[in-house]
Amino acid sequence: MLTSVTTIPVRYAETDQMGVVHHSNYPIYFEAGRTEFFQQHLMPYPEMEKLGLFAPVLSYEVSIKGRASYGHTLSVETRPAWMKGVRVAISYRVTRDGLDVASGSTVHALVGADMKPVHPRSFGELYPMLTRAFAV
Amino acid sequence: MLTSVTTIPVRYAETDQMGVVHHSNYPIYFEAGRTEFFQQHLMPYPEMEKLGLFAPVLSYEVSIKGRASYGHTLSVETRPAWMKGVRVAISYRVTRDGLDVASGSTVHALVGADMKPVHPRSFGELYPMLTRAFAV
Amino acid sequence: MLTSVTTIPVRYAETDQMGVVHHSNYPIYFEAGRTEFFQQHLMPYPEMEKLGLFAPVLSYEVSIKGRASYGHTLSVETRPAWMKGVRVAISYRVTRDGLDVASGSTVHALVGADMKPVHPRSFGELYPMLTRAFAV
Amino acid sequence: MLTSVTTIPVRYAETDQMGVVHHSNYPIYFEAGRTEFFQQHLMPYPEMEKLGLFAPVLSYEVSIKGRASYGHTLSVETRPAWMKGVRVAISYRVTRDGLDVASGSTVHALVGADMKPVHPRSFGELYPMLTRAFAV
Numbered sequence: 317m318l319t320s321v322t323t324i325p326v327r328y329a330e331t332d333q334m335g336v337v338h339h340s341n342y343p344i345y346f347e348a349g350r351t352e353f354f355q356q357h358l359m360p361y362p363e364m365e366k367l368g369l370f371a372p373v374l375s376y377e378v379s380i381k382g383r384a385s386y387g388h389t390l391s392v393e394t395r396p397a398w399m400k401g402v403r404v405a406i407s408y409r410v411t412r413d414g415l416d417v418a419s420g421s422t423v424h425a426l427v428g429a430d431m432k433p434v435h436p437r438s439f440g441e442l443y444p445m446l447t448r449a450f451a452v
Numbered sequence: 453m454l455t456s457v458t459t460i461p462v463r464y465a466e467t468d469q470m471g472v473v474h475h476s477n478y479p480i481y482f483e484a485g486r487t488e489f490f491q492q493h494l495m496p497y498p499e500m501e502k503l504g505l506f507a508p509v510l511s512y513e514v515s516i517k518g519r520a521s522y523g524h525t526l527s528v529e530t531r532p533a534w535m536k537g538v539r540v541a542i543s544y545r546v547t548r549d550g551l552d553v554a555s556g557s558t559v560h561a562l563v564g565a566d567m568k569p570v571h572p573r574s575f576g577e578l579y580p581m582l583t584r585a586f587a588v
Numbered sequence: 589m590l591t592s593v594t595t596i597p598v599r600y601a602e603t604d605q606m607g608v609v610h611h612s613n614y615p616i617y618f619e620a621g622r623t624e625f626f627q628q629h630l631m632p633y634p635e636m637e638k639l640g641l642f643a644p645v646l647s648y649e650v651s652i653k654g655r656a657s658y659g660h661t662l663s664v665e666t667r668p669a670w671m672k673g674v675r676v677a678i679s680y681r682v683t684r685d686g687l688d689v690a691s692g693s694t695v696h697a698l699v700g701a702d703m704k705p706v707h708p709r710s711f712g713e714l715y716p717m718l719t720r721a722f723a724v
Numbered sequence: 725m726l727t728s729v730t731t732i733p734v735r736y737a738e739t740d741q742m743g744v745v746h747h748s749n750y751p752i753y754f755e756a757g758r759t760e761f762f763q764q765h766l767m768p769y770p771e772m773e774k775l776g777l778f779a780p781v782l783s784y785e786v787s788i789k790g791r792a793s794y795g796h797t798l799s800v801e802t803r804p805a806w807m808k809g810v811r812v813a814i815s816y817r818v819t820r821d822g823l824d825v826a827s828g829s830t831v832h833a834l835v836g837a838d839m840k841p842v843h844p845r846s847f848g849e850l851y852p853m854l855t856r857a858f859a860v
Binding site: 467476522 | 739
């Protein structure tokens with residue numbers, strides 16, 4: 317199973333008055349993980365956008381499993397979950413020194429620049445990479 | 453059913469290069485809705501924290517239903533979902549001119565300043581308000 | 589002197605582990621103030637962008653004068669500072685219950701959709717509003 | 725002159741509808757640079773906070789020099805500017821492939837946990853590191 321690991325040092329600005337990472341940062345950490353996954357196993361996401369294929373987030377979920385604070389360095393493990401027609405799902409696990417901090421997943425639409433659904437089959441070079449990554 | 457409505461003008465900084473609100477802002481909009489719900493129907497959340505009761509987010513989910521852009525004014529409708537022991541869930545609907553933009557929910561732990569679970573029954577003045585709001 | 593006042597409730601996500609508003613939020617509060625100033629005294633900024641006139645930030649400065657925390661409601665007072673050729677400057681004062689919280693200013697380029705400088709004189713309907721607002 | 729260089733991949737969430745990094749992110753990039761500078765040349769900032777010394781931002785300024793977009797990897801060069809009594813200033817230069825993207829500076833108060841000014845001389849182990857770094 318293809319996977320990527322992204323290292324993220326917690327920023328002071330990401331903490332809140334409880335002294336931990338505010339929960340709204342996890343979708344941003346997931347996105348950093350996704351960026352690296354695309355770069356390593358598909359194609360850099362900015363190049364995909366230049367080809368005219370976008371993958372906006374349709375829905376996502378986040379579970380907080382442990383405490384992350386300023387000074388911690390987090391790891392985001394990113395792996396494909398599924399691809400069905402014009403939708404793909406990706407899952408994430410955030411850890412610190414091997415301890416669970418958060419997990420979650422995102423579901424994306426595959427759309428053109430007009431935000432209308434587009435089947436990735438239309439993207440010759442990209443499609444085999446997608447089917448391999450998502451084990452379709 | 454108790455509910456509150458919070459008005460949120462989209463900020464330029466909240467948009468991304470697709471020209472819409474970045475999906476990581478919805479948990480922040482939910483939080484603004486939750487703040488107003490507590491203020492109207494329970495007690496201001498900062499006062500609850502001063503009493504020693506915190507409600508950190510354990511998990512949440514977000515579904516994007518429509519397009520929100522800079523210049524739009526959003527409404528966040530906040531309503532209690534359930535309360536079970538030391539956990540509560542709250543749900544949210546974000547609209548623009550009556551059109552669905554996003555929906556979602558958050559699950560919270562009720563904990564003391566030491567982040568250990570604490571039953572809201574220990575908070576004499578607050579407990580009846582909670583059971584009424586969550587229709588327990 | 590034209591001015592506008594914008595009300596901003598501090599969001600939990602905007603606090604940091606020192607228990608106050610993280611300093612990176614002030615340019616976002618300034619932007620909210622600017623949005624309201626444009627709406628009240630010039631034209632809604634999204635409409636200006638549709639006309640093909642953009643005002644990206646070239647530089648800005650922020651001074652922290654006092655403490656702002658979750659639960660506080662802030663006021664942003666926005667007023668034009670100067671307009672010279674294709675540049676304008678705007679200044680801001682953030683207060684809470686009349687007490688100073690922060691102040692600052694932004695300098696903007698006036699550019700077209702191609703990000704090349706464009707004199708506002710080219711925007712017939714807008715120019716008299718700008719000269720009046722900036723007392724040129 | 726002591727200096728540190730921090731690598732920052734631009735996040736999608738940091739872009740705005742103009743397709744570039746929103747200007748409010750630069751103080752956050754500066755902070756990431758500062759974190760690395762403290763770690764390399766002074767002591768990790770979280771340890772300094774544990775000793776009871778905090779360095780909240782009193783003021784800062786940012787100049788945008790060029791375009792940074794999603795897909796770009798930025799470098800933040802951090803160097804001390806000056807130290808006078810209970811205040812220090814730090815300056816930053818953000819580049820992409822050697823091209824200027826932004827520059828700026830921050831001024832900090834040195835305070836104790838009670839947010840009252842405290843002279844760094846009171847911190848035996850830290851003071852010689854500070855005077856060396858700031859070439860006082």
